[in-house]
Amino acid sequence: MDIDSLIESLGERTSIVLAGLLVGALFGAFAQRSRFCLRSAVVEFWNRQGRGRQAVWLFAFAAAMLATQGFVAAGWLDVSQARQLASTGSLSGALLGGLLFGIGMILARGCASRMLVLAANGNLRALLTGLIFAVTAQASLNGLLSPLRTWLAGLWTIDGGSGRDLLALSHLGQPAGVLFGLLWLAVAVHYAQRSRLSRRDGINGAGAGLCIALAWLLTYQIGTRSFDVVPVQSLSFTGPSADVLMLVLSAPGQPWDFDIGLVPGVVLGSFAAALWGRELKLEGFRDGYSMRRYIAGAVCMGFGGMLAGGCAVGAGVSGAAIFALTAWLALIGMWLGAGLADRVVDGPEKKTAGTSAPADPSLQP
Template identity: 50%
Template sequence: MDLISIVEQLDDPAAAALAGVLAGLVFGVSAERSRFCLRAAAVEMARGRLGPRMAVWLLTFSTALLWTQGLHWSGMLDLSESRWLASPGTLSGAVIGGLVFGVGMVLARGCPGRLLVLGATGNLRAILSGLVFAVVAQMSLRGILSPLREAASGAWVMKGPNPNLLATFGLPQEMGIAIGVAFALLALLIARRAAVSHSVLLFGSGVGFAVAIGWALTYALSRVSFDPVPVGSLTFSGPSADTLMFFLSSGSALNFDIGLVPAVATGAFASAWAAGRLEWQGWDGARSMRRYLSGAALMGFGAMTAGGCTIGAGVTGGSTFALTAWVALISMWLGGMVADRFIDGLAPLPAGASPAPLSTARG
């Protein structure tokens, strides 16, 4: 059965939601198995280490770059139609939102994607933090915080479409693939020194591959669907808020994002269940609760101001070489590293506060 037949049988919104389900399941399983987390990688760097978390993040990023740029180079994807390159970008929003988000992810001990994965395995801290993130994201997009977001984003808006860094520097399209290969080689070098297992590396690549699946499916649907289908891929800022409203109100339509978020949780749950990692986890006390929830709130505002979270702006947006996506990603790294230094003081994390260490077994 071809794509046109599937769209005719399901209708356009349901087909878009199914695409979100497919990408979300791959992401959920891969993120749970690899423990992908930009916050953990930023903490490693802030503490002067290039360890397993950095290896996994770099491999995820390089995989997304390689597949996305490869699809674009082959003509199977036109990135100029994505919102990252088709609309004007805001540098002030990328910087301010990225820095705020970076601080929030350190306080909450995870980005929105990581909180969704952890919540699916029974982490009550992550579930409540994820809900706070979604509510504040909605408040920042259309609610009481939207004027503040608009002021931050509107301070420096570029004229015309968001610049493509490759085109800006006069580089050929093939250079995007070469940069992806360079990041992959660096990731494998760090992974070898940190004795990261082959299975963790495989699933780390799967996280990046899920981003490519999102790009490929949404672009293919945009070619055959009667209704407009935005060309995009994984992100958890807008989709988290939209999914929450979908289940709280009537009249909301299915789309890629509505399929994505539940599928990520389902994939993570299935992966943790199969590996025997399902476990209820609660709060360590009122101080811990304040920290997690304030971090989640900062991430909600920061993500909407920056145009995406660590996945949406950092990996999905970064894979297009959009200027503001890379600025937002760098700002998130800087915000996270500074927050770790001045909030956690380079001290060891409390017991149980961070995900379990990556396996060092070869396999």
């Protein structure tokens, strides 16, 4: 069944929700099997230990970029109206939000998408972190924290259009996007070989990245056939987590969109993958300090992600795949913030343990 037949038989809104559910389920399964997580990659990078988690993240990053730019080159996708490019952007929000999100990743021991994946596997730490993350994101969007976010975002803004498009700013053109994706793929392969990463993990990491390109493609194709406004978008977990929270708390009748299908889809996909791999396991907090740390990390990620315009996936991969300037600044901020937090917060504990690996099992993603 093609997209036209799907829309005709199910309707526009149902089709876009099902697209979110499908892409979310695929992403959840691939992310669960590959252990895809920006936080793990950053910790490896800054501690100069191993290359496996970096390779997985780079496979996802390269696959998302290559496929997205390939769809654009083939004429199947137009991302010029995506919010990361078309609307007014905040350079200050991207930098500050990225730094804060990176700090939160270390405190919570996982990025927003990783928390969602782990919660579906029975990790109660991730479940609590995800709930607080969603509440903070909503408070940053329209609630108590909204004035602070608006002020910080307004410190340094940039008009939408070519000014936010790195390919346009560099005058390299769209083919450079494909070449850049190939470069990252080569780095991923090199790291995979050095770390002896299994082929299965590499494929699953790439699968997670392909889901991001698939989301861009599906939302664009459905949007061009819809009478209603359907924004072209890809995976992100800051705004969607807040949307799902408000859907649960609000009266019935709220409009459904791609994001509403995305979050439950990730949960279902991750749960199914963990069930198949026999990895479902209830896990909780070890002590009060761990709980305080996770809560602080969730707040930092919720506010930082909304300020930056996306999470480690939304800005760090989805936005970077279309070469949005603010997304790349946010991604750089996340790497810097996470590296600093890992050195300050977890560095002393690693030295005390007398090994490069954390003594506390809960330090593992």
